[in-house]
Amino acid sequence: MLDEVKGFQVTLKRLFAPKLTQEYPEERRAMMSRFRGLPALRADPETGEALCVACGLCARICPTSCLEMHVVPSEEGDRELGEFILKSGRCLFCGLCSQVCPVDAITMSQEYELAVFDREGLVYTKTELAAFGAQGETWWEAGVGADHQQTNARNRFDPNRHVMENLRD
Amino acid sequence: MEPTKTEFNVMESTQTDYSGTLMVEDEHELASGERVMTLNMGPQHPSTHGVMRVLLKLDGETVIECDPMIGYLHRGTEKLSETKRYAQIVPWTDRLDYTAAPQNNLGYVLAVEKLLGLNVPERAQYWRVIMVELSRLASHLVWLGTHALDIGALSMSLYTFREREMIMDIFETFCGARLTTNMMEIGGFSRPLPDTLIEQIRNFLRVFPNRITEYTDLLTANPIWLARTKGVGVITPEAATSYSLTGACLRGSGINYDIRKADPYLVYDQLDFEVPLGQFGDVFDRYLVRVEEMRQAHKIITQALNYIEHDDRPMMAYESAYVMPPHMGTMTTAEDMQRHFVWVIKGFSAPIGEVYHAIEHGKGEFGIHIVSDGGSMPYRMRIRTPDYVNLGVLPHMAQGAMLADMVALIGTIDIVLGSVDR
Numbered sequence: 001m002l003d004e005v006k007g008f009q010v011t012l013k014r015l016f017a018p019k020l021t022q023e024y025p026e027e028r029r030a031m032m033s034r035f036r037g038l039p040a041l042r043a044d045p046e047t048g049e050a051l052c053v054a055c056g057l058c059a060r061i062c063p064t065s066c067l068e069m070h071v072v073p074s075e076e077g078d079r080e081l082g083e084f085i086l087k088s089g090r091c092l093f094c095g096l097c098s099q100v101c102p103v104d105a106i107t108m109s110q111e112y113e114l115a116v117f118d119r120e121g122l123v124y125t126k127t128e129l130a131a132f133g134a135q136g137e138t139w140w141e142a143g144v145g146a147d148h149q150q151t152n153a154r155n156r157f158d159p160n161r162h163v164m165e166n167l168r169d
Numbered sequence: 170m171e172p173t174k175t176e177f178n179v180m181e182s183t184q185t186d187y188s189g190t191l192m193v194e195d196e197h198e199l200a201s202g203e204r205v206m207t208l209n210m211g212p213q214h215p216s217t218h219g220v221m222r223v224l225l226k227l228d229g230e231t232v233i234e235c236d237p238m239i240g241y242l243h244r245g246t247e248k249l250s251e252t253k254r255y256a257q258i259v260p261w262t263d264r265l266d267y268t269a270a271p272q273n274n275l276g277y278v279l280a281v282e283k284l285l286g287l288n289v290p291e292r293a294q295y296w297r298v299i300m301v302e303l304s305r306l307a308s309h310l311v312w313l314g315t316h317a318l319d320i321g322a323l324s325m326s327l328y329t330f331r332e333r334e335m336i337m338d339i340f341e342t343f344c345g346a347r348l349t350t351n352m353m354e355i356g357g358f359s360r361p362l363p364d365t366l367i368e369q370i371r372n373f374l375r376v377f378p379n380r381i382t383e384y385t386d387l388l389t390a391n392p393i394w395l396a397r398t399k400g401v402g403v404i405t406p407e408a409a410t411s412y413s414l415t416g417a418c419l420r421g422s423g424i425n426y427d428i429r430k431a432d433p434y435l436v437y438d439q440l441d442f443e444v445p446l447g448q449f450g451d452v453f454d455r456y457l458v459r460v461e462e463m464r465q466a467h468k469i470i471t472q473a474l475n476y477i478e479h480d481d482r483p484m485m486a487y488e489s490a491y492v493m494p495p496h497m498g499t500m501t502t503a504e505d506m507q508r509h510f511v512w513v514i515k516g517f518s519a520p521i522g523e524v525y526h527a528i529e530h531g532k533g534e535f536g537i538h539i540v541s542d543g544g545s546m547p548y549r550m551r552i553r554t555p556d557y558v559n560l561g562v563l564p565h566m567a568q569g570a571m572l573a574d575m576v577a578l579i580g581t582i583d584i585v586l587g588s589v590d591r
Contacts, residue, residue, distance in 0.1 A: 003390030010383050011324070020331060032338070034363060036345035057513045063257040094260035094351040095344075099359070100513045102499050102506060108345060139345060 031110050034139055036095045038124070039067075039086055040109035040132035050130060051105035054081040058097035058106050066090035067097060086129060088114060089122040098139060108139040203228060210575060212241050218315060218579070219586025223563075227572060235567040235575070237560055242590040250550040254516035255281050256355060256493075258550070263349035265554060266588035269308035271300045271340070272530045273588075274353035279434060280526035280537035281355050284519055285491050293357030293484040294435045295477040299370070300343065300352060301435075301528075302466040302473075306377075307336045308531035308583075309459050309466075313384060316456070316580035320397050325387060332380050335373045342366050356492030357485040367478055370470070377467055385460060398453035402566040402578045405450060412562040416533025416555050417458045418582060422450035428529040442469050452581040459583075491517045516545030530555050532583050552591055556584040 022029060031037070039058075042051050059067040066089075072082035098106045109132040116122055211222040220241035226234040246265060250258045262277045263270040275297060282289060289297075310333040314326030337347040342363050344352045388394045404414070409422040419426055427444040429437040445461035447454030486492055493512055498505030521543040527536035533555025542548040559582045566578050 004392060006386040007388075007391055010328075010386050014328075020334075032341040032345070032363075034343075034345040035341060055510075057510065061257065061513050063253055063260050092260045092263075092349065092351075093346065094263075094349070095346075096257070096260065096351070100493070100509070102509060104500075 031112070035110055035112075036093050036108040036139065038088060038093075038109050038111040038114060038132060039091065039097055039106055039129070040111070041084065041126065041129045042105055042107050042133040042138065043130065050081065051103050052081045052084070053103055053105065054079050055102065057100045057102065061096045061100045063094065063096065064090040064092055066092075081126065084126040084129060086124040087122060088124055089119065095139070104138040107133060109133060205233065208572075212238075215319075218584055219589075221579075221584070221586050221589070223575065223579070225567075225572070225575070230572045232567045232570050232572060232575065235564050237563050239557075239560070239586070239589050242586045244591065246591045247550055247552055250547055252546065254545045255519065255547070256512075256516065258547075259353065259355075260349070260351045262552075263351055264587060265552065265591060266308070266530070266532065266535075266556070266585045267348055268311045268585055269304045269531050270348060270350045271304040271352045272308070272528065272535065274350065275301050276526065276528045276530065276535045277537050278353040278355055279528060280524055280539055281519075283526045284522060284524040284539055284541055285355070285517075286520070287356055287486055287491055289357050289486055290483055291436070292477055292480050292482045295473045295480075296358060296362075296484065297353065298435050298437065298440070298473045299470050299477075300340075302470045303336050303339060303370075303373075305466050305531040306463055307333050309463050310336075312459065312531075312580075312583045313456075316577075316583075317388060317394070319576040319580045320394065322388065322391070322394060325384070328380070328383060328387070332373075332377060335369075335376075339366070339369050339373060342369055354485075354493075357483075359485050359493055359496070361484075367474070370474060374467065374471055374474070378464070381460065381463055381467075388456070395453065397574075397577055398456060399451060400449075401452045401574050402570065402581055403449060403451045404562060404566060408562070408565060409450065412558075412565065414533070414559050414562055416530065416559065416583075417455050417462065418533065418559050418562065420444065421447035421455035421458045423447055428527055428534060432527070434526070434528060436473075440469050440472050452577050455581050491519075518543055518545055519547075527553070532556050532585070532588070533559055554588040554591060556582070556586075556588045557591075560584055560589055 043049060044051055054069065054071045056069050056071070059065070059069045066087045068083075068085040068087070070082040070084070071079050074080035093108070095108050098104075098108050111132055114122075206227040208225045208227055209222060210225055212220040214223075222238040222241070224236045224238060225232055244264065246261050249261060253261070259274055259277060262273040265273045281287075310329040314329035314333075317325035340350055340352070341347050343366055344350050344360075404412075404418065404422050406422045406424050409419050409424060414422075415426070423446050425444060425446055428434070429442075430444055442465045445458045445465065447458050485495070490508070490512075494505040494509050499509040500506075519541045521541055523538070523540050525536055525538040527534045529535075534553065535555055536553035538549075538551040538553065539547045540549040563578060563582060567575060570578060
């Protein structure tokens with residue numbers, strides 16, 4: 001008999017406990033610093049110049065091919081980013097693009113309210129993505145302190161490491 | 170000699186038969202003098218946990234025969250994997266069992282590592298255990314909430330989703346996503362741990378035992394819960410093995426088989442935990458087994474975290490062509506940058522061979538079978554999901570059951586249709 005009343009005790013306790021529900025559109029929770037929202041393009045925090053070097057790795061690793069990169073020759077004889085298109089309707093938000101970027105030019109922003117009225121709204125261009133891109137750190141760097149320092153120290157250049165010979169094929 | 174001509178048997182085009190594989194004819198005369206009634210349950214029935222259609226033949230309210238019809242959520246993950254490089258497949262595995270994405274990630278990643286012969290650092294292995302056990306808890310909490318919801322205990326899902334929210338927050342801190350985590354990488358973890366992570370997990374571990382007591386207080390002695398679950402959907406040990414069930418469905422029938430014990434992977438052989446077993450193999454026993462599994466998962470996470478908390482060894486097997494070079498190296502040295510570009514653009518060439526690796530998923534045995542022809546993409550990848558195999562026992566359980574118990578029977582197998590249909 002006592003066991004059967006236990007359930008009511010739980011319910012009663014819950015009645016006086018603080019509310020956990022957040023009423024979403026009015027109250028917004030802060031996303032974690034590592035949250036993976038819409039991919040965005042970063043700029044140099046000091047000069048404001050776009051960081052992208054148009055190597056195309058992000059478009060290459062994307063599992064759904066949702067990134068499209070158009071490269072144009074630059075005035076210095078180098079290559080630079082012409083247009084950059086993200087078809088967000090295909091995006092898996094997996095973060096691989098920002099993980100492989102050698103210059104941290106693409107990051108995952110905190111944007112998550114991405115509903116639009118027509119399909120054309122799902123396609124983002126370079127300027128739109130640059131507007132989303134935070135000036136600060138890349139997504140996985142935010143909120144890491146001690147561990148990051150140690151990992152970095154360990155990964156310093158070591159001339160004795162012959163990693164290339166491991167490459168097969 | 171002329172090559173022999175192959176004769177093709179041209180199938181006559183017939184109308185698609187939607188009646189499934191049921192044997193009982195509609196015109197069949199029942200002993201009670203009634204006619205057989207055919208009833209469709211689903212595909213949008215809330216208790217089918219996704220989109221599954223169950224075709225039922227009824228005698229009054231008793232189920233004579235049932236046939237689960239699946240495939241509504243088929244995405245072709247296996248075929249898709251043949252066109253993706255190994256590192257690109259991890260995000261797709263999130264979408265199999267979407268209540269336990271880290272476990273799917275782990276199953277895939279371990280299979281690839283077995284194929285490559287890659288050794289993962291101990292620290293990464295412990296963190297994998299922690300994340301996978303958290304995900305097992307998340308999976309069981311979703312199951313408990315929705316299973317009780319189906320049977321009629323509406324408020325259970327509010328309690329379980331409260332704790333699941335804490336786990337989702339931990340995942341979000343760790344990898345940036347809550348549901349489709351893409352958490353595991355081939356070779357370990359390339360990103361450093363966030364500062365708040367350990368505190369968050371400790372916080373969760375502190376409150377969770379009391380919360381499990383709340384669930385059991387609400388359900389275990391509840392007369393309605395007992396009446397709806399005890400003696401319902403009994404699977405005998407013989408039936409459980411002959412239907413090749415795994416996970417709690419098998420252990421609920423009293424058969425002691427847990428891959429973490431039988432064929433230990435990661436560091437499970439160094440952790441102290443028990444495998445709970447059921448006695449009668451009914452819905453109630455499987456509920457008890459899963460609740461006890463949650464307690465054991467809590468125990469595993471505590472041990473692993475105690476061991477690894479102050480460790481600062483590397484998390485990635487760096488010295489290998491199979492893993493991505495460290496980010497700092499890519500940004501500063503030419504060797505690492507070249508290796509990085511090759512890794513991303515071409516991928517790595519896996520050794521030729523075949524490999525199967527199974528893990529103890531929250532729902533049972535989750536296995537990945539990869540056939541490699543030496544290229545950068547799998548030649549064939551087969552995914553053995555636990556839910557798909559476990560679902561096969563539903564017609565066996567449903568025979569002679571009441572129609573109202575069907576929701577309890579579907580819930581007790583713990584299926585997620587994303588995982589069944591793949």
